[in-house]
Amino acid sequence: xxxxxEHEDLLINPNTASIGALTRLPGIGEVLxxxxxxxxxxxxxxxxxxxxxxxxxxxxxxxxxxxxxGDVIPEEKAEEIEPLREVPExxxxxxxxxxxxxxxxxxxxxxxxxxxxxxxxxxxxxxISVALSVILSLSxxxxxxxxxxxxxxxxxxxxxxDLATIEVDLRDVSSRIxxxxxxxxxxxxxxxxxxGVEREISLLHEEVRGSLDEMSSIRxxxxxxxxxxxxxxxxxxxxxxxxxxxxxxxxxxxxxxTP
Numbered sequence: 726x727x728x729x730x731e732h733e734d735l736l737i738n739p740n741t742a743s744i745g746a747l748t749r750l751p752g753i754g755e756v757l758x759x760x761x762x763x764x765x766x767x768x769x770x771x772x773x774x775x776x777x778x779x780x781x782x783x784x785x786x787x788x789x790x791x792x793x794x795g796d797v798i799p800e801e802k803a804e805e806i807e808p809l810r811e812v813p814e815x816x817x818x819x820x821x822x823x824x825x826x827x828x829x830x831x832x833x834x835x836x837x838x839x840x841x842x843x844x845x846x847x848x849x850x851x852x853i854s855v856a857l858s859v860i861l862s863l864s865x866x867x868x869x870x871x872x873x874x875x876x877x878x879x880x881x882x883x884x885x886x887d888l889a890t891i892e893v894d895l896r897d898v899s900s901r902i903x904x905x906x907x908x909x910x911x912x913x914x915x916x917x918x919x920x921g922v923e924r925e926i927s928l929l930h931e932e933v934r935g936s937l938d939e940m941s942s943i944r945x946x947x948x949x950x951x952x953x954x955x956x957x958x959x960x961x962x963x964x965x966x967x968x969x970x971x972x973x974x975x976x977x978x979x980x981x982x983t984p
Contacts, residue, residue: 736792739773740766750787768793 737746739761747758757778764776770788773779 737790738792738794740793750790752783752786 737750739747744755744758744762747753747761748755753761757776760776760778761773764773767773770784770791770793773784774781
C-alpha cells in the first residue's frame with residue numbers, strides 16, 4: 726500500500742480504522758498504528774499525542790487526513806484495507822530515533838517608541854545638526870582668517886561695556902553692604918550698653934521699691950506715735966482741767982489779803 730498524498734480526499738477515523746488504514750497516513754508505521762489502536766478513543770487530533778512515539782511534527786503531517794465524526798473511506802479504498810491477522814513484534818524506539826520538530830527561532834519584538842520619545846529624538850537630532858553646522862562654519866572661518874576677532878563686532882563691544890558697568894555696580898553694592906555691616910556692629914555694641922543700663926535701671930527700681938516699703942513702715946510707726954501723742958494730750962488736758970479746778974478751789978478757801 727502506498728502512502729497518502731496531501732491531495733487525496735481520503736479521510737480516516739482513527740477510532741475505527743484498522744492498522745492497514747492507519748499505515749496509509751504519512752509517517753505512520755505498523756508499530757505506531759498498533760499503539761494508536763491501543764490508545765483509542767480520540768475526540769480530537771491533539772489527544773493522539775498521548776500515543777508513545779507520536780510527536781507533534783508527525784501529527785501535523787497527517788492531521789488533515791483525520792475525521793473523528795465517522796468513517797468516510799470510499800468503498801473502492803476499503804477493499805485495500807485488510808484486517809490485521811498477526812501483529813508483528815514491536816521494536817522499542819530509541820529516544821534519538823524519533824525526529825523532533827525543528828525549533829522555531831523566537832521572533833524579536835520590534836522596539837516601540839512613544840510620541841514623546843520620537844519628539845525627543847527629533848529635537849536631539851536637530852540640536853546636534855545645528856551644533857555641527859555651527860562648528861563647521863566656525864572651522865571654515867578659522868581656516869580662512871586663521872584667527873577670529875570677536876572684538877570687532879558691535880554687539881560684542883556693547884556686551885563688554887555692559888559687563889564693565891555691572892562690575893562697577895557690584896563693587897558699589899559690596900561697599901554699601903560693608904558700611905551696613907559696620908553700622909550693625911556699632912548697633913550691636915550699643916545694644917550691649919543698653920543692656921547694662923537696663924540692668925542698672927532694674928536695680929534702681931528694686932531700691933525704690935525697698936525705699937517705698939521702708940516709707941510705708943515709717944508711716945505706720947508715725948501713725949502709731951500720733952495716736953499715742955493724742956492720747957497723752959487728752960490726758961494732759963484732763964490733768965490741766967483738774968489743776969485749774971484745784972486752783973479755783975484753793976482760791977475760794979484761802980481768804981483774800983489786802984496790802
